[in-house]
Amino acid sequence: MHADDLMRLLRERFGFESFREGQQEAIQAALEGKRGLLIQPTGWGKSLVYQMIAALRGLTLVFSPLRALMRDQVRQACERYALRADTVNSDMSLEDQQAVLERAAAGELDLLYIAPERLGNPLWQDHQQQLPIRAVVIDEAHCVSIWGHDFRPEYRRIVNLVRLLPPEVPVVAVTATATPRVEQDVREQIGEPFHILRGSLMRPNLCLYVQPVQSDAEKLAWVDHLLGLLPGSGLVYTATRASCEWLAQYLQQRGHVVAHYHAGLGAERAALEQRLIQNDLKALVCTNALGMGLDKPDLRFVIHAETPASPLHYYQEIGRSGRDGERSYCILLAHPDDKTLQTSMIRTSRPPPDAYQQVYQLLQQQPMRERELALHTGLTQNSLRTILYDLMDQGLLVRDSERYYRATGHGAIDHSHYQVVLDAKLNDLEAMIAYWHLRECRMRYLCRFLGDATAAACSRCDRCRRRRLAPPDPALIVQAERFAYHPPLILTAVYQKEQIYAMGFALSYYGGTPVGEAIHQCKYADGGALPDWAIQQAAVFLRERFPLQAIHALVPIPPSISGGFVEEFTARLAAQLNLRFLPILRKTRPTRPQKDWTNSVQKAENLRDAIECVQPLQGECLLIVDDVCDSGVTLEVAGKILKRAGAGTLYAFCLARTRHRGDL
Amino acid sequence: MEEREWVYWMLMAHSDSRALRQRFRDQQPQDVGAFLRDQPEWAQMEAQLAQEALTLHEFLQQGGLFLTLYHPGYPERLRLTASIPPPPVLYALGSLSLLDAQPLVAIAGSRNASRQAQEATPAVVQQLVAQGYGIITGFAKGVDQMAARTALDANGITIGVLPQGLLSRLTQQLAREWMEPLNDDRLLFLSELHPRAEWSPRFAMMRNRLIAALAEFVVIIESGARESQKNGKTVLSGTYQCAEIAHRTGRPVYVLDLPAPGNQQLLQEGIARPWQGHHAAAPSEQPNLFE
Numbered sequence: 001m002h003a004d005d006l007m008r009l010l011r012e013r014f015g016f017e018s019f020r021e022g023q024q025e026a027i028q029a030a031l032e033g034k035r036g037l038l039i040q041p042t043g044w045g046k047s048l049v050y051q052m053i054a055a056l057r058g059l060t061l062v063f064s065p066l067r068a069l070m071r072d073q074v075r076q077a078c079e080r081y082a083l084r085a086d087t088v089n090s091d092m093s094l095e096d097q098q099a100v101l102e103r104a105a106a107g108e109l110d111l112l113y114i115a116p117e118r119l120g121n122p123l124w125q126d127h128q129q130q131l132p133i134r135a136v137v138i139d140e141a142h143c144v145s146i147w148g149h150d151f152r153p154e155y156r157r158i159v160n161l162v163r164l165l166p167p168e169v170p171v172v173a174v175t176a177t178a179t180p181r182v183e184q185d186v187r188e189q190i191g192e193p194f195h196i197l198r199g200s201l202m203r204p205n206l207c208l209y210v211q212p213v214q215s216d217a218e219k220l221a222w223v224d225h226l227l228g229l230l231p232g233s234g235l236v237y238t239a240t241r242a243s244c245e246w247l248a249q250y251l252q253q254r255g256h257v258v259a260h261y262h263a264g265l266g267a268e269r270a271a272l273e274q275r276l277i278q279n280d281l282k283a284l285v286c287t288n289a290l291g292m293g294l295d296k297p298d299l300r301f302v303i304h305a306e307t308p309a310s311p312l313h314y315y316q317e318i319g320r321s322g323r324d325g326e327r328s329y330c331i332l333l334a335h336p337d338d339k340t341l342q343t344s345m346i347r348t349s350r351p352p353p354d355a356y357q358q359v360y361q362l363l364q365q366q367p368m369r370e371r372e373l374a375l376h377t378g379l380t381q382n383s384l385r386t387i388l389y390d391l392m393d394q395g396l397l398v399r400d401s402e403r404y405y406r407a408t409g410h411g412a413i414d415h416s417h418y419q420v421v422l423d424a425k426l427n428d429l430e431a432m433i434a435y436w437h438l439r440e441c442r443m444r445y446l447c448r449f450l451g452d453a454t455a456a457a458c459s460r461c462d463r464c465r466r467r468r469l470a471p472p473d474p475a476l477i478v479q480a481e482r483f484a485y486h487p488p489l490i491l492t493a494v495y496q497k498e499q500i501y502a503m504g505f506a507l508s509y510y511g512g513t514p515v516g517e518a519i520h521q522c523k524y525a526d527g528g529a530l531p532d533w534a535i536q537q538a539a540v541f542l543r544e545r546f547p548l549q550a551i552h553a554l555v556p557i558p559p560s561i562s563g564g565f566v567e568e569f570t571a572r573l574a575a576q577l578n579l580r581f582l583p584i585l586r587k588t589r590p591t592r593p594q595k596d597w598t599n600s601v602q603k604a605e606n607l608r609d610a611i612e613c614v615q616p617l618q619g620e621c622l623l624i625v626d627d628v629c630d631s632g633v634t635l636e637v638a639g640k641i642l643k644r645a646g647a648g649t650l651y652a653f654c655l656a657r658t659r660h661r662g663d664l
Numbered sequence: 665m666e667e668r669e670w671v672y673w674m675l676m677a678h679s680d681s682r683a684l685r686q687r688f689r690d691q692q693p694q695d696v697g698a699f700l701r702d703q704p705e706w707a708q709m710e711a712q713l714a715q716e717a718l719t720l721h722e723f724l725q726q727g728g729l730f731l732t733l734y735h736p737g738y739p740e741r742l743r744l745t746a747s748i749p750p751p752p753v754l755y756a757l758g759s760l761s762l763l764d765a766q767p768l769v770a771i772a773g774s775r776n777a778s779r780q781a782q783e784a785t786p787a788v789v790q791q792l793v794a795q796g797y798g799i800i801t802g803f804a805k806g807v808d809q810m811a812a813r814t815a816l817d818a819n820g821i822t823i824g825v826l827p828q829g830l831l832s833r834l835t836q837q838l839a840r841e842w843m844e845p846l847n848d849d850r851l852l853f854l855s856e857l858h859p860r861a862e863w864s865p866r867f868a869m870m871r872n873r874l875i876a877a878l879a880e881f882v883v884i885i886e887s888g889a890r891e892s893q894k895n896g897k898t899v900l901s902g903t904y905q906c907a908e909i910a911h912r913t914g915r916p917v918y919v920l921d922l923p924a925p926g927n928q929q930l931l932q933e934g935i936a937r938p939w940q941g942h943h944a945a946a947p948s949e950q951p952n953l954f955e
Contacts, residue, residue, distance in 0.1 A: 120722075128718050129860055130715070132712075132715070133718070135714075157725060160725065161718065163667050164670060164671060164721050165717050166669070367840040400836040406840060407847055408727040408846075409847050410848075
């Protein structure tokens with residue numbers, strides 16, 4: 001390919017007058033059969049590189065880890081450059097997926113975006129033989145490396161694919177962030193000849209601040225305060241789904257136009273991103289499910305209500321802001337508990353060795369699907385999937401196109417590198433915590449961590465400028481303290497693509513609280529009915545936090561074995577609130593207490609067909625009441641049954657919630 | 665060999681062009697990629713590189729093994745059987761060590777085995793396993809799978825040459841059903857077909873070549889007549905064909921003395937001799953390159 005031809009294509013098709021440094025080189029190298037890794041900051045134009053390859057070569061398969069990311073890339077390719085781009089993913093109906101694959105087979109697509117796990121999908125496999133793929137792109141290539149901040153075992157599959165691709169098929173890997181170690185790992189996996197282009201990571205328009213906070217209430221108050229001060233719209237990151245919903249609710253209550261966003265939401269995520277892009281929202285309160293590929297150049301701020309797991313995560317997340325080059329604010333709230341939270345998330349991110357052994361042994365006896373495995377092992381979906389992908393990666397298991405897993409021999413499971421990776425992650429977390437207490441320039445610290453040794457001091461961060469943020473009014477903290485006392489319920493199950501519960505709260509935590517103690521007395525120490533003071537507290541709380549005027553009635557969860565404890569206090573609570581008491585859920589067979597089971601598949605199985613709704617409903621808004629909420633499965637199953645019976649909006653209320661799952 | 669050359673081999677092996685495969689056999693190129701780039705069929709093949717890589721990738725992900733003619737594990741008997749052009753690539757599930765662990769005997773018989781055949785098969789197979797043979801079959805239902813099961817129960821090894829690709833649903837079901845012997849290195853599935861090929865009568869006939877080439881001799885348990893009429897159509901017996909191909913390839917063929925029409929026909933035509941419980945190996949029947 002001549003340089004002149006590339007220039008003409010750039011001008012005529014893409015509407016640019018010149019390449020950025022490195023872009024042309026990257027395209028040429030790929031067309032010559034070299035495997036390339038582009039490490040360039042967001043906004044540099046990595047996608048232009050492979051969009052041009054697609055325009056030149058034909059159907060280009062792009063592997064991407066997240067649906068949100070794919071959607072944006074597709075939109076951008078179609079709208080900006082009139083490329084024919086589309087995606088297939090599990091959010092789409094089978095007919096839609098089929099239509100896209102047929103277009104691709106007919107040569108009517110330039111770019112097809114898929115997640116790596118799609119390669120194992122039966123529909124994909126039925127069509128794959130007809131797809132005239134001419135180039136392959138690995139987006140977010142750091143996901144192939146166990147040293148990366150976002151290692152995805154399913155990404156390993158692509159590496160094996162790339163090794164099979166002959167040089168006639170260009171392969172380009174791209175990422176915004178790869179430490180030198182990740183770079184080396186990607187290189188070893190993708191193979192020679194290899195071509196690397198690493199750009200500067202300095203983002204001179206981002207203003208970095210750190211603000212220490214001492215309590216949940218202070219954290220709430222700071223976010224509340226900052227949303228009032230900061231111009232434009234932005235993101236508020238949290239570390240967990242629970243705190244995401246909880247924080248969003250508080251901010252809404254305080255009058256901010258915000259919404260929550262995490263991986264538990266279904267199709268509505270696209271709509272939420274749109275609202276943010278159109279400045280309909282002040283902020284999206286989100287987990288790291290949002291971010292990659294969000295196409296909003298004028299994002300003005302990124303607040304971290306909780307500290308992320310490493311400087312790499314942090315750099316990626318703040319990197320969404322200020323892509324238009326205008327000044328943007330990146331503020332990290334530092335709470336001492338954040339380190340504990342992240343440490344425990346890192347430590348539990350990998351299931352224990354005996355869980356691996358259990359899964360492997362089962363599959364040596366008999367091939368099974370994921371659901372059967374969950375039932376047999378009691379592992380959570382996340383743990384189970386991690387184990388399955390790891391064992392597949394080690395060549396000990398395979399998954400066939402009918403989604404059965406089976407062992408392929410009797411080899412031993414290798415746990416050796418996990419400890420190394422765990423240590424590396426804990427070190428990365430230390431490097432993130434060190435960011436709290438930095439004396440030097442914050443931006444330079446992040447750039448160096450990521451392998452860019454050229455960065456100079458930014459002159460904009462709180463260290464360079466020696467300035468602090470103005471604190472919130474103490475009244476805001478008092479406000480927040482009242483809110484922080486009551487824990488939210490984590491209910492993310494959906495019915496017909498909508499979340500079953502509009503909202504759910506517990507009066508208090510279960511462990512170490514007076515309410516928790518009272519419940520324990522009644523239920524397990526045979527202490528009779530719930531004391532009046534607890535009913536009073538519940539009534540005050542419900543009046544304050546739930547839209548009682550819209551609620552038609554209170555519906556108790558029926559008991560498993562123990563007597564009518566929930567029905568009894570729900571009736572009293574209904575009377576106190578002057579609302580109807582509607583015990584319309586009934587057990588059709590006895591069930592074991594949910595705490596006897598360990599994963600949600602088992603818990604759901606325990607309740608399957610065991611609860612029925614004895615009365616048809618006509619869109620009534622109901623408040624479902626239970627004593628203690630742990631996994632939330634009981635509430636979710638009950639909610640589904642009520643929805644099926646015709647209920648309208650549902651709210652959930654429990655006397656207490658466990659602090660961590662399984663704390664009963 | 666580099667994994668990156670495998671896709672070229674696949675393209676060549678499954679090409680529609682007979683002429684291309686003949687040119688490959690004539691030239692025996694070391695670098696298959698370079699060879700293909702010089703062929704008139706290349707433009708069309710180049711467009712299929714990625715999709716074939718995806719298929720091969722899926723096959724390897726599912727635990728499959730890929731062998732080219734140049735691979736040291738490629739079975740010698742297949743490479744050296746003069747009357748049969750060796751398939752350029754082979755696909756396998758299980759342990760390749762079974763290919764040269766023991767001498768192999770092919771067992772063939774009909775899908776709808778008669779009661780006599782059902783009784784005779786285990787006895788014949790047990791005898792052969794005790795004599796130190798591995799059992800190779802077409803792994804069809806009926807006599808084939810019964811022979812395989814008996815061999816495994818008798819602590820023997822067995823190979824199934826399948827009439828469909830190893831990624832097809834049929835094969836996946838087999839791999840689940842027979843997972844234990846596959847994992848214990850006692851069963852091997854072999855195929856020369858594209859991994860996504862579905863079962864067809866033509867493939868069922870084709871695989872007999874490989875069975876014959878890999879076996880030292882063949883024991884026919886029960887065969888239909890060479891040709892028979894069914895609903896006004898002429899039907900060829902697969903078992904009978906297997907015997908014919910083996911005979912043409914120079915493999916001794918034995919047949920059980922059962923009343924089945926094919927059994928008697930094989931004896932009359934001089935294709936097979938009666939099975940007496942053992943094979944008298946003649947040295948001349950071993951393939952010899954230097955003859």
